[in-house]
Amino acid sequence: MSDVKHMKWWGWGVDGVAFHHENKPGFAPFVKMALDLDLTKTKGTPPEFEDIDVPASRASAEFIAELTGIVGEGHVEAGDLARVVHTFGKSLRDLIRVRVGAFPRTPDVVIYPADEAEVQAIVTASVAADAVIIPFGGGSNIAGSLEPLADEERTVVSLDLGRLNRVIEIDTDSNLARIQAGAQGPDLEAELEAAGWTIGHFPDSFTHSTVGGWVATRSSGMQSDKYGDIADIARGLRVVRPEGVLVLNALPSTSTGPSVREMILGSEGRLGVITEVTVQVHRIPEKREILAYLYPTWDAGLAALQAISESDATPSITRVSDGNETMFSFATSKASKGISSLVTKGLGVFLKSKGWDTDKMCLSFIGNEGGTELVARNQKIIAGIVKKHGGVSVGKGPGVLYDQKKFDTPYIRDWFLDWGGSADVSETAAPWAKLPELYRNVIASANRAFDEIGVKGWIMAHLSHSYHSGACLYFTFAYLDSGDAIAHYDVVKGAIQQAFIDSGGTLSHHHGVGLEHAPWMEQDISTEGVTIMRGLFGAVDPGRHFNPGKVLLDE
């Protein structure tokens, strides 16, 4: 395959890296309790590539030759592995299907352009050939935004931006950096950091996602409370379209009518191929510190975070887990270092003496960045709010560990699949007033769904981002499944998504729509909202060449 790096064809992350539970003493009892999973039994293994059947490419030799003429030998692939890697993202639905070789449709050809001019030539050639173009960044999408439609009869091109991976320039006067769309998180951040800057955007997928992908799906990161969502960070854009390049200059703000910038954000490839993003960057702060807190109940933690968001403090991370997710955090801590050691030692005794039910307590992380004085000031304000809501500080040790392992969680899902388990996430945002009931409704809906499919299910949640008027709640669910995994997933996932909408939340705060969430679009943005968006797509891509069927299902 090309020298562009990709994740495992069957799962998350890089080959040779996986989740291990052996050094986490609380993990085996936790999964027994939560999921009835017995780790003394024998685990399955991921499939071998040669054991799966891959549909043949439908690309004509002529078209492949034409594409090769644009990018040169070695940058066009039509082999099975390349096409499988580019068929799906990494949702549970994707991982289940890839393991059994269920490919409703694969791309017919994968192409790796070297620059924007080559992207333009590919787009022109593909449209002329009546082919479909699906832009591909890091492949971490979990909303079904990458897969070709099952009934697509035209040639499907997966346009991999992996070679457009440079930080082009940093405008140190304006705090702006021009970055090619295919640059992955760690690579672009390393280039920025070497010059003393940070983008401040760290989604869970950071290690394997690209700035173009962040824009295409309206990504949000762990420090977005301070740095903003990608919609705030991305100021300028270049997008290749059939007739030429859309160029949106990097502007701090503008009143030039309906925002074309905000049409490209979240467009998931339907309006063209993003080739460059000019992002806001920040000088690396003098100090960065994450402190951990515990609350006796979810309601207390939620109320505390709301109060923090309304205070004069300006934290970079505001996160609180519910009781179940807190238990999970303890269970995945190493014996010697984790927060679980704190709790099992004196802290647990102390909290019980205060009347806490330690099975229901909620772990919170609050991060602050900036000058030393600002960090101290924020922490003081936050300490007062935590105390007022009955919380206690547990210092910075857990925060350091959280920071180190924050990107490792997706590996657990592959490990769990080896045990026959299904696990995935769903997240939403809603006004503060609606969050308590939304949370209860989602938990209740998920539990009803677990009953319906006859599994012992587990669901846990955290608040991941705070805003002036509301917050994002992020749910993770899991269960052992010996039946029809896709059908069962549809039941659980669908129940949670419907509970979001019914409770006044949105279908997704930062994972995008794709195919997975598209059925809820009309309920989310109203019939007229869909009419307007469908009008946009239809007018701008009448031939349906750009990732058709995503965001809005075909009528």
Place this chain on the structure above:
Amino acid sequence: MSDVKHMKWWGWGVDGVAFHHENKPGFAPFVKMALDLDLTKTKGTPPEFEDIDVPASRASAEFIAELTGIVGEGHVEAGDLARVVHTFGKSLRDLIRVRVGAFPRTPDVVIYPADEAEVQAIVTASVAADAVIIPFGGGSNIAGSLEPLADEERTVVSLDLGRLNRVIEIDTDSNLARIQAGAQGPDLEAELEAAGWTIGHFPDSFTHSTVGGWVATRSSGMQSDKYGDIADIARGLRVVRPEGVLVLNALPSTSTGPSVREMILGSEGRLGVITEVTVQVHRIPEKREILAYLYPTWDAGLAALQAISESDATPSITRVSDGNETMFSFATSKASKGISSLVTKGLGVFLKSKGWDTDKMCLSFIGNEGGTELVARNQKIIAGIVKKHGGVSVGKGPGVLYDQKKFDTPYIRDWFLDWGGSADVSETAAPWAKLPELYRNVIASANRAFDEIGVKGWIMAHLSHSYHSGACLYFTFAYLDSGDAIAHYDVVKGAIQQAFIDSGGTLSHHHGVGLEHAPWMEQDISTEGVTIMRGLFGAVDPGRHFNPGKVLLDE
């Protein structure tokens, strides 16, 4: 006319209120110096309504009867005064034309619905009758967004939202308020303030503009550094369209594809009629204070504001005027109170002793809001930055006066028109690195334009809003004109707008596009940007019923 309040038909603001120079001792010498205007001569007066010719309404009696059936007697007007009031906004072009009765086209009928259901009925009836609908809020627009196209042959309906003027509810838990689109600034703010809240949105037009108008034109206010532009503040929207109401729930953030919310923002009526906006609101801060500073040069002031924007301080207002605008501020100060009294007393002597050229010094206002401790902390950080850039503090007196008279400036233009003078504003935004040269280019371009039309022109500017990556520069220009005022205005305004674009700025930061700025759209958002936006408008309003020709000129 209807009991909905409107501004003077021929100018800004309410009847009986006007600019007076008699209590401002520095004003007469200033205008003599700057504009060669001799105030000892006799001033003209605004026209009398009976002296102007108004084209007849083209609305059929049947259509007016149909509209009356929807809203009831007294809420439909086809008389000359109502139609003139609804023909233009308040740009210089508008004021010149209205004074001489130059109406290329007026609306044929003005209608005042009482609620959203009536708006829906009007929209349905108008589309069925192949009429054109132009929504009307406060009528303060200066971009030509309100006037019917000169060659419009269909019936034109001015849909005045003035009766939809209530704050419907305040969600005190989520910091959100539902407000009807026609609510004017002072009215909605008074309702919010009575409950302890503020919207934090105070554009120059505040006293005569509406929340619907703010959304339709992407407004920005004087405290937007803290509270955000209206694009940040407006979370939820209701927009009446032919087939029903677009409903966008108030969400803190969402990843539901291209943002329909950000399509309505800046849409200037082209996507439907905004009937309700759910805005973020804030508790009235404990303290609010504006401090004034002086800098020896524009470059020093600009650099200081850039440094403030990158600091840990969180001001609500960041403003610095250039030397010319500072002179203007002094000239419009009252003898006993203004900043001019400070300067003419000891301060001027002191600054000259420091080597300042007091004709070039630059006045700055920095506002802070929040808890007393936050305000003090911000002011301390800012004081350090000011000092580092060679500035001096001149206390809070000037800021109090600025706060009191900040909404009065538009009255000067009508007074100046009585003297045969033309004055207007143009504003832009650009990255920090481009601002110094942009400023110089605009000044040079304006002066060339003044030469071209043979006038002694005056141009002055201030930085009005700071962002992480750039700022808004706001220019005001004026000259006495005894020739073809419109043709001359085109020369000057066009030169300034072109200098914005050529220097890397946008055509407008917060006044919108309308007809006035539409010629620069393709240069601003690129050909493909126009293609996308035109596609949206064409798909969503194929019959061109909604304020056609605005934002993008007809092809």
